[in-house]
Amino acid sequence: MTQPLWQKAGIQIDAKIMRFLAGDDVLLDREFFLHDITASKAHVEGLANIGVVSTDEAAALKRELDALAEDFTSGAFLLDERYEDGHSAIEARLTERLGDAGRRVHTGRSRNDQILVATRLWLKDKLAALEAHCRAIAEACLERASQEAVPMPGYTHLQRAVVSSTAMWFAGFAEGFIDNVLRARQTMTLIDANPLGTAAGYGVNMKLDREHTTRALGFARMQISPIYAQLSRGKFEMAVLEAIGGALLDLRRLAWDLSLFTTAEFNFVRLPAEYTTGSSIMPNKRNPDVIELLRASYASVAAARTEIEQLLSLPSGYQRDLQFSKGSLFHGVRHGLGALELVPDLLARLEWNAGAMRAAIEPAMYATDVAIEQAAAGVPFRDAYRAAAETAASAGQGRTPEGSLAARVSPGAGNDLRLDELRVRLRELDG
Template sequence: MTQPLWQKSDVKIDARIMTFLAGDDVILDREFFLHDITASKAHVEGLANIGVVSADEADALKRELDVLADDFRAGAFVLDDRFEDGHSAIEARLTERLGDAGRRVHTGRSRNDQILVATRLWLKEQLGELEALCRAIAQVCLDRAAQPAVPLPGYTHLQRAVVSSTGMWFAGFAEAFIDNTLRAQQTASLIDANPLGTAAGYGVNLPLDRGHTTKALGFERMQVSPIYAQLSRGKFEMAVLEAIGAAMLDLRRLAWDLSLFTTAEFNFVSLPSEYTTGSSIMPNKRNPDVVELLRASYASVAAARTEIEQLLSLPSGYQRDLQFSKGSLFHGCRHGLAALALVPDLLARMAWNEGAMRAAIEPAMYATDVAIEQAAAGVPFRDAYRAAAETAKSAGEGRSPEGSLEARVSPGSGHDLCLDVLHQRLASLDR
């Protein structure tokens, strides 16, 4: 390992302790490394603006940072255990190439605000991906909801309840993912604050050009208080995981439906073959493994959030405990987004089995229609309810699923899914 940035002449380094301190930090930093380089360029420009580095030094530093980014992308530079972390690697590389100019690059900043800003840029990127995926899922659901509706049993308590339709099912998840799109945008606005220039959490005795770095890095605003910049670490990461988790909760319920609907007992849905696997022993089996793992994926996001929450039992100021937030953050975001990425194609290609769905609609499922019709004619609803309960088994006489849906005129239900309203909501989120 190269000499740590904090090394002093009177401090002895124990290799075992250094290994424990570093952990897998340098490996995790690969995920944030390009953002760290981007933020370093903005920091160099800010230092040049206040005369801490010369224009020539700034040009040289930015040039070498670009080369480092290119080398990293190409695999010519590997972030490995030669370095304590990605921040140390950047300074070591610049010092190797540029001497004193490289040694100046850390002026006015700490590894604390360095990881804050790199992580913040990465989080914005993850939320952009989350927004795009939720939007895509919502659009597929709207498209399929607009297709001719097929009657589908509606369930409460996993018991047959009333007549529903494939259009209503898709419209429900469309609206859910429209809200998830909005949640991603709102979370992006919450965290869109530049922490670079807050140093170790107490500012520095330099007139840092924080306005420049905020603009150069594309942040909406400057995170003003150095103390709050440190307090926000973990809090903002949790907010992003919560936004992903909200989408994953809806995905979990969707996957649960598909898990049930693909059983032989329901037989309502057929999945594309790519989304199923076979058994290692039973030749007859095709298993909905993808759907089951989509259903399970919320656990990874929730676990990541919980791990970070447990780390935040801390006083103000930076504490090294926060290093452990990187792995859980990366795993939770990556797993959640990877799961969501499979959903648009799955929903576009799944097929309904109309015959099985119609066969599962039994006469008693029209009893609610009967009770409400009597109430609309003037019978007190509770009396109509009791009368319909007594004749529930014959409630379907002279009725059809299509008739039940057409009579369901409350906004958003079978007669009018209000898809135009949902389309407008989704369109209003365009940026």
């Protein structure tokens, strides 16, 4: 390992302690490394603006940072156990290539604001991916809802309740994922703040050009207080995980429905073959494994959020405990986004079994229609309710699922889905 940035003369480093301190940092930092390089370029420009490095030094540093990014992307440079972490690797590379100019790159910053800004840039990318996935799911749902309105049972308490339709099912999840797009957008507004230039949490005695780095890195605003910059670590990561988790909670309910609907007992849905797997012992089986893992995916995100939350039992100022937040953040975000990415294609290609769904609509499921019609004709609702309950077994006489859905004219119901309104709502979130 290269000599740590913090190494002092006369102090021997114990290898076991060093391994514990470094942990998986250098491996995890591969995920954030390109963002760390991008932030380093902006920092160099800021140092040049206040005369800490010359114009020529700044040009050379930026050239070498670009070369490092290219080498890392191509595999010519490997971020590995030679380095304590990604920050050390950047400084070591610049010093090796540029000598004293490379040693100046760390002026006015700490590894604390380095990881803050690299993580913040990474989180912004992941929120953009979350928004795109949720948008694609919403669009897939709206498209299917507009194509077909196959009658199916609607359930409460997992018991057959009223007549519903595939269009209503899709419309419900469409609106949910439109809200998830909104939540991703709102979370982006929260975290879109530049912490670079806050150093170890108390600022530095030079007039850093933080306005420049804020603009150069594409942040909406500067995170002004150095102390708050440290307090926001973990808080902002949890906000992103909560946004992903909210989408996965909707996905969990969708996956639960499909898990039930694909059983022989329901037989409502046939999944694309790619979303099923075979049994290792039972030749007759095709299992909805992808659906089951989509259903389980929220657990990984919730676990990541909980781990970070537990780490935040801290006073103000930087504490090394927060190093452990990187692994849980990375794994939770990667797993959550990976699950959501699979959903649009699944929804576009699943097939409904119209015959099985119609057969599951029993006469008593029209009882609510009977009660509402009587109430609309002037019968007090509780009287209409009791009368419909007494005759529920024959409530379907002369009725069809299509007729029930056509009569359902309350906003959002079977005959007034308002899909165009949902599309407008989604379009308004563009940009």
